[in-house]
Amino acid sequence: xxxxxxxxxxxxxxxxxxxxxxxxxxxxxxxxxxxxxxxxxxxxxxxxxxxxxxxxxxxxxxxxxxxxxxxxxxxxxxxxxxxxxxxxxxxxxxxxxxxxxxxxxxxxxxxxxxxxxxxxxxxxxxxxxxxxxxxxxxxxxxxxxxxxxxxxxxxxxxxxxxxxxxxxxxxxxxxxxxxxxxxxxxxxxxxxxxxxxxxxxxxxxxxxxxxxxxxxxxxxxxxxxxxxxxxxxxxxxxxxxxxxxxxxxxxxxxxxxxxxxxxxxxxxxxxxxxxxxxxxxxxxxxxxxxxxxx
Ligand code: G4P
Numbered sequence: 001x002x003x004x005x006x007x008x009x010x011x012x013x014x015x016x017x018x019x020x021x022x023x024x025x026x027x028x029x030x031x032x033x034x035x036x037x038x039x040x041x042x043x044x045x046x047x048x049x050x051x052x053x054x055x056x057x058x059x060x061x062x063x064x065x066x067x068x069x070x071x072x073x074x075x076x077x078x079x080x081x082x083x084x085x086x087x088x089x090x091x092x093x094x095x096x097x098x099x100x101x102x103x104x105x106x107x108x109x110x111x112x113x114x115x116x117x118x119x120x121x122x123x124x125x126x127x128x129x130x131x132x133x134x135x136x137x138x139x140x141x142x143x144x145x146x147x148x149x150x151x152x153x154x155x156x157x158x159x160x161x162x163x164x165x166x167x168x169x170x171x172x173x174x175x176x177x178x179x180x181x182x183x184x185x186x187x188x189x190x191x192x193x194x195x196x197x198x199x200x201x202x203x204x205x206x207x208x209x210x211x212x213x214x215x216x217x218x219x220x221x222x223x224x225x226x227x228x229x230x231x232x233x234x235x236x237x238x239x240x241x242x243x244x245x246x247x248x249x250x251x252x253x254x255x256x257x258x259x260x261x262x263x264x265x266x267x268x269x270x271x272x273x274x275x276x277x278x279x280x281x282x283x284x285x286x287x288x289x290x291x292x293x294x
Pocket of ligand 1: 092
């Protein structure tokens with residue numbers, strides 16, 4: 001049981017409506033849409049309006065940061081998307097793993113009809129245009145940079161900061177349309193907001209980092225206890241609360257204030273940082289079955 005009290009996360013970025021409008025008005029310029037999701041939080045990092053926004057445009061899903069997600073869970077997600085008639089592939093923009101399969105899969109499984117139509121119309125030289133969408137921090141710039149094989153796109157956007165669209169030419173007669181980030185419009189479901197906070201998709205300034213790290217520890221002790229034991233060399237018992245766990249870690253790491261009290265804030269920041277940088281191992285934060293009851 002976790003006795004952590006956490007205030008609801010509230011964040012409504014002002015540019016959301018503008019972004020929605022921009023996506024709608026640029027859709028006629030592209031042949032398809034690639035939505036980048038975080039492999040650790042595929043549905044939490046998916047904007048629920050996406051399907052309505054992109055209408056019947058061919059689209060595919062790129063499960064990015066797959067290097068940080070656990071592989072059997074990523075396979076479950078790929079099967080989930082397949083069941084929903086969406087082609088999904090795991091990619092890792094850090095090392096480039098999976099990137100090579102993107103273009104062949106796009107051409108043969110997503111835009112095959114469009115390409116065939118172009119061939120039959122004798123318009124083979126026309127570039128294929130693809131809109132790239134995803135919430136901030138999911139890896140859009142990293143993906144586009146990898147595809148463009150140069151540092152054309154800045155990789156410095158902060159969650160909640162607006163930027164403008166840009167076209168990026170890549171090999172093979174393909175052009176990518178990089179759109180500004182779209183974030184989950186309503187944090188009605190706090191579970192989703194918390195998962196996005198774990199991965200750093202929500203601006204840290206608005207978060208209670210201690211409560212967040214206790215929630216993360218509670219999740220990890222239930223789903224990935226070995227990761228905690230191996231990283232922090234602590235003993236875990238079933239009834240440990242988030243506070244118990246953070247205390248154990250702080251003590252183990254010698255994170256104490258001058259009076260000998262535990263430095264909770266320092267421990268919390270460390271735990272969140274280590275999780276986000278992958279030091280705790282490959283961890284997935286949600287599975288398709290977590291969403292089966294709405
Ligand atoms: P965005 O355009 O969607 O906002 O995301 P961006 O590409 O800026 O990526 C956000 C952060 O995620 C970056 O880290 C980036 O390096 C990291 N990232 C992107 N793709 C992957 C991936 O497949 N695996 C892993 N492990 N990380 C990925 P950062 O800390 O903001 O910058 P830096 O580490 O590159 O300096």
